[in-house]
Amino acid sequence: MDNLVNLQKKIVPEMTDLLIERYRILRQVSNEQPIGRRALAGRLNLSERVLRSQVDFLKGCGLLSYSTAGMSVTEEGNEILQELAEYVRKLQGLSSLEQFLLERLSIKKVIIIPGDSDREQVVKREIGRAAAHTLVSLLEEDKGRVVAVSGGTTLAAAAQNIRGNFPDVVVVPARGGLGDTLELQANTIATVMARNLKASYRQLYVPDSVSQEILNSILAEDAGIRAVVNTIKHADILVHGIGRADVMARHRHLPQPLIDRLLQEGAVGEAVGQYSDIKGCQVYMTNNAGLMMHDLP
Structure with a gap:
């Protein structure tokens, strides 16, 4: 396939943009069908004019109805969409970029989803699906029984798309409440994910970013919360x-x-409560x- 991709890029480079555009159309329709x-x-x-010509072509090919x-998307369109996914990744050089990151970051696996997640919600859903598939694979390989999940739109998409039958698994929120929309909080996502996995779940009824003094008081007085926190800190898998950094700080x-001050000191990203530089x-x-960076192995 790599040779074919390279030949196409050299001989008919204009076809690459056209193919990717039609792929994006099929993918978007598939995720929101029926859509006007x-x-x-x-x-x-x-523009509607550009889109009209493309959807008319796809309809003529029997891929849209x-x-x-x-x-x-028709049944044939769905089959084509699945077959196109890997080819589009090759066209955009994503497989090579995955390999580069894998080696540069010394990690076992990297998955890159084509598209702009800030502008296309479908891309965020695709990221969620990929995360869900990876998590199910880990559970099937018996890599862990306690899964901790954080909040946010990507994790919400993962929870909505995941499916499985793991009655021995426990899903817990990685952190307390963040004040976000209820559907995006870790407690809610843990519940949705557990139900879709036919697993059990625990919830953490403690606000995020409380002072250490208040947190110590809560843990000392509430054995139930103390037990949940202990389960969270012994999670086998963290998602x-x-x-x-600026968005999460707000x-x-x-x-x-x-x-x-964070931005002046070079903070660019945030994960598990830690703000880090480049x-x-x-x-x-x-x-x-819940979990903090020093809790991780």
């Missing part, structure tokens, strides 16, 4: 997102002077009742 043309154009940031409710309602060095750490 105007709504689809908005999702893909395409029209109805009064909107467009849908979490990585956010932009989500956590950090004071503006502190946010300004080299991965800690700039700041928020306190919480």
Whole structure:
């Protein structure tokens, strides 16, 4: 396949953009079907005129169907979509980039999803699906029985898309509440994921970023919360997102002077409460009742 991809790029490079555009259309329709043309154009940031010519072509090929409710992907279209996925990855050089990151970061596996997750919600859902598939594979390989999950849109997509039958697995929130939309909080995501895995779950009813003094008081007085925290800190698998430092700092309602200081000191990303610079060095750490970076092996 690599030779074919390289030949196409050299001889007919204009076909690459066209193929990727049609792939994006099929993928978007598949995720939101039935969908109208105007709504689809908005999702893909395409003019209706450009979109019309492409969907008419795909309909003529038998890959899309029209109805009064909107467009849908046909059975043949779904088959083509699945076959195209890996080819598009090759065209965009994602497999090579995955290998580069795997070696550079010294990790076992990297999966890159094509698209812009900030502009296309379908991409975030695809990331969620990939995360769900990876987690199920780990559970099937008996890599762990306690799964801790953080909050956020990507993890919400993973929870919604995951399926399995693991009655011996326990799903727990990695952290306390963040003040986000209820559907995006770790407690909610842990519950949804557990139900879709036919697993059990525990919830942590402690606000995020409480002071150590308050946290110690809660743990001393509430044996139930203490037991949940102990389970969380002994999780076998942690599923979490990585956010932009400035965005996550505002989500956590950090004071503006502190946010300004974090950015001045080079904080670019946040994960598990730790704000890090571009080299991965800690700039700041928020306190919480769940997992913290020093809890990880």
